[in-house]
Amino acid sequence: MMMYHSWDSQNAWLRQILSRNFLYMNRATAGASGLADDDWVWVESHHGRIRCQLKTMEGCEPHTVWTWNAVGRQRGTSGLAEDASEATAGFLLNHLISELLPASGARRFTNSDPVTGQAAWFDLRVRVRKCAPDETGIQPTFSAAKRRPDDDGSRPDVLHWTRGE
């Protein structure tokens, strides 16, 4: 339940609570598929594929996988160091999900909930495959974001706050 904090901001405190995500899968489903905690897996949809790391749990419907989305970051964004775990271990499901529903006739509809208009991210079929032993690290990755001219890339090792009088 902690992730809603961080939709926009992996700030100095909130990212101590969660600075990377995993793909969560029902433990029995994973066991039957030869998958275990911390395995690297490919997740494939009709639209694309991602590579990420797995965690198993009981409180998950056996044919559903899920993650805290919006933790993954492009390297160098959100004011984070380039080796921040959001960029090296965090991932997004966006690459798997099409913006549009399949074509039917001339008009294309957005892939969104018909009542609320929210992006419809709840009905995508995916295949989860264990990676080969040499396949580790998140995919896809992108080159680091361009820095602002006044940013030399260094980040403080320690922060302490003092209250103003």
Next chain:
Amino acid sequence: MTPDGSGKPLCGVITVKLGLVIDLDTCVGCHACAVACKEWNDGSPVSGPLSDYQPFGAEPSGVWFNRVRHYEVGDYPASKTINFPMSCMHCADADCVTVCPTGASYKREDGIVLVDQDKCMGCNLCAWACPYGARELDRSSGTMKKCTLCVDRINDERLPEEERQPACVLACPTHARFFGDFDDPDSQVSRLTAERGGFGLLPELGFAPVNRYLPPREPKPLTGLEDARSLLERGLASLASPLIRR
């Protein structure tokens, strides 16, 4: 029996025993209490900064007085997530205080256990003595820090009376946290503990922790579930079909 017949010792009487009640039934594990705690206490005159290490780097960490853990109990489909916030229990018999070689750790008459930052030399003995992991060594200041029970809020008369409570209690969106005097049998914390079977953690260790946890309630068996479900499905279908036909 003591001379006044109350059973309580007459000298060194502690008439107030302050602490927290945490409701494990309603806690949703959002960490709002932990963040509000850090926000109130960071840089306070009592504890000084609550330092953060590598705040924007590969392995961010820092000093927190309140941490929320998450556990799963039982196997699918009868599994349940238990969210478990933990901070100092303000123990009645606190070894963290007795082991302190400088006298920096002390227990007040109202039960609150504090660390005097000017006397602490950061030797870590109290952290080893505490079985609840409640003590946090600030590597930057070299001193020990911990939950103060928001000692700089609860008696501050500049605050409106309803805000003279710990920051974590005020922040909790599900009202799973309560603050009060366990020595008063009529206080909200005493009544909740009695009504809901509140328990302290690891009583067998003999620290006499003051904070109490309310256990998750047993789920009530649902009756007429199938009827309700088919009614709901029919209702939803008739409502949704004109909307989604497009």
